[in-house]
Amino acid sequence: MEGAPQIVAFGGGGFSMEAGNPLMDAYVLGLVDRERPRVCFLPSASGDADHYIVRFFRHFPADRCEPSHVSLFRRERGIGGDLREHLLAQDVIYVGGGSVISLLGVWQAHRVDEVLHEAWQRGIVLCGLSAGSLCWFSEGVTAFHGAPEPVAGLGFLPYSNAVHYDGEPARQGAYHRFLAEGMRAGYGCQDGAALHFRGTELARVVASRREACAYHVACVDGQVIETALAADYLGKEPAAPALADALAA
């Protein structure tokens, strides 16, 4: 497929964080103009945890898409053939959560970082949550290993990123501090919200939960400024009370 480069970076959400809420994953699949999109799961950040892979296949059944996964810990098993070829044949590459530091280390060892850049340039939709969201940015805040710390990502998106921006207050404080210390401006994204980039421009913020949103966060003249970004809720809005009453009557 050829198209504009796209990245959908979840603050947190999708099948592994929102049991029973398929909105985020459905949004990503909806970006692909193919009846059964080819979706490849990269669970590297979890150490290719079996339970994670099983959950992916359960939530991306073969009647909706062509699911596959790449295990970089067990390359002798799994997909046959060439890793690069397999990844470049996808419509969506879905990156799971876990340790972003380990993720980037493993990807570099297998040259997956280079392949992902090529995939992105070709218009294959890249998405993911948590570590699978941080990885696309130049910088980010990870709290996976305890106290929040700055981490360098792949740099496809020239911004910083903080995920789980509502669930873990320590992250917000640490992100502000890092920004004041020189981290580049970027985005704080709540669980249930996702940043959809076309090229390197933020095209849309979407939400699988009504209350979820994202922020643009920058340090201006020594002061950190958060600007809330309206998110498009992906579910159905509830009927207006009067109409609901009328329907119930």
Added chain:
Amino acid sequence: MGGGGFSTSASDYALDDYVLGLASGRREPRICLLPTAGGDAQDQIVRFHAAFDDRPCVPSYLSLFRLGQKPISLREHLLDQDIVYVGGGSMLNMLAIWRAHDLDAVMREAWEAGVILCGLSAGSMCWFGGGITSSTGRLAPAAGWACWTGPIACTTTTRPAGGRRSWPRSATRLCRRDGARTTASDSCSRVKSSPTSCPRARRPGRCASPASPTARSPNGPFRCGGCPADRAPR
């Protein structure tokens, strides 16, 4: 270990006993499993504890994929060990992750401080200059951690014939069968190479290999094994 110990043989703990014996005379040995090469697979961790919990030692493990569940100082914990036991799996991934977490320097520090380093398969090859690994899906030579600058092949009894590749002519050959071990003294001749620029460096000015001239080392520069590229071939 070429292979063996708690994770490959349910009833044969002879090699594990041997390793524990090396730490006898010290306090009750502290032994820490690093299951990085297996992606911190739960079953390896469970088997480790099943094997060591009832022995005269203090077992623990370090999961680099789940540090958030148990935040500790990696360096402090590893330097407090008597034995670091490295599990099998993908050597390529393990070394990449160690480097990403700056653990390579800590491991070297531990080694120099007298902590016994042991392991099987990936956890054995990693200490050498290189080895034969299936980390990329097919058997191929790969660079190790280079604390000993010679290559090694593990589990030669379980690899297909094509698995034994020819080594560089100058290299030490150490091939072991499952259940056999080698100690440092068996590594009699070492490959000499000059400390040149290191393609492993991930950040400007920093060589990621602990065996490099620029790596942190209390005993000064250590000869770089030539730092063969640690990225998978295209």
